[in-house]
Amino acid sequence: MFILILEQFQQDYLRYRSCRQMGLDPNDTLEQAGEGIKHVLQLSGDLQFFELKQPIQFSSVKDLPDKCQDLSDYDALNDRAAVHSSRSTIGELGLAESPDVFLTQVVLVAISRQAIASVAQKRPSPSTGAKSAQPVSSQVEEHPDAAYNHRPPELAPPPLSIYHPVFARFRREMATPTESLQLTDKELRQASLLMDVSLRHYSSEEQRREALSKVFFLDEQRFWNGMSININDTKMEPDGVLKLDLGFGFASLYTILGELKNGGGDGGCDPSDQAQCV
Numbered sequence: 001m002f003i004l005i006l007e008q009f010q011q012d013y014l015r016y017r018s019c020r021q022m023g024l025d026p027n028d029t030l031e032q033a034g035e036g037i038k039h040v041l042q043l044s045g046d047l048q049f050f051e052l053k054q055p056i057q058f059s060s061v062k063d064l065p066d067k068c069q070d071l072s073d074y075d076a077l078n079d080r081a082a083v084h085s086s087r088s089t090i091g092e093l094g095l096a097e098s099p100d101v102f103l104t105q106v107v108l109v110a111i112s113r114q115a116i117a118s119v120a121q122k123r124p125s126p127s128t129g130a131k132s133a134q135p136v137s138s139q140v141e142e143h144p145d146a147a148y149n150h151r152p153p154e155l156a157p158p159p160l161s162i163y164h165p166v167f168a169r170f171r172r173e174m175a176t177p178t179e180s181l182q183l184t185d186k187e188l189r190q191a192s193l194l195m196d197v198s199l200r201h202y203s204s205e206e207q208r209r210e211a212l213s214k215v216f217f218l219d220e221q222r223f224w225n226g227m228s229i230n231i232n233d234t235k236m237e238p239d240g241v242l243k244l245d246l247g248f249g250f251a252s253l254y255t256i257l258g259e260l261k262n263g264g265g266d267g268g269c270d271p272s273d274q275a276q277c278v
Contacts, residue, residue: 004056004064005037006071014077015148015157016068017041018141019061026091030084042143050081051093069159120145130273132263135201149272152200190216205262209239212260217242224260 005017018041024033034047056067071077084093123129123145129138139146141154148157161168194215202208209224217223227241240258263273 003037005041006068013073014071016065019064024090026089028090029086030088031086034086049084049086050077051084052081054080126274132201133203136203139201150199153196202262205260208262209260223258229254
């Protein structure tokens, strides 16, 4: 059976945390199921359980964050589900009678109410937590108090439209019709891959360079491979180079030079990295 786990944040708002497929004994209570969930996801605090009146149908777990947007607060959840006592058993709720029924459905929703605050109290100071090595382990989906800031891309925050309809209206009016974009599928895939690799955290500049060096840039060139360029009696060694070969004995034209930085947090000076540690 699939159990959907939502986290409470900003008072009554909820966001997708995870989804777990669990084989439960009819004699197990929801409290016992909750202890298993807390152990796997390293959660603390209490869990509340809700049984959905209409199960969430899905074909892939990747679809669930979008399908959970209608459960973005307690009012919406209360309209679509009934709360259950943690002492209720799986058998009493009739959730263990037909195991095959739940292979593509979410029936139970568990709300983690105190996990974020509990874990956040153990954070290092912002000057320490902002260093490059820290987000590699803390900015992951499994970490309860991860900052949902698209770094990495799977840590996507709730859409702004849940706070006020004006944000949804702004997004609709500002959207560029895709028919006017003259981009190939290959160009879009390359751009998406470059953004995905760039947004991830790396412990060192060398690890970031290694990841980026495998990504093609413009004109089918790998940008972050570095190069030594002779200029009169001096030598320049940029981290990234994009060049154009003119042929006919002419020297190459270097159109883009890049300097790679792993992040501004290593010196304790990056405000955005420090802010997510507060």
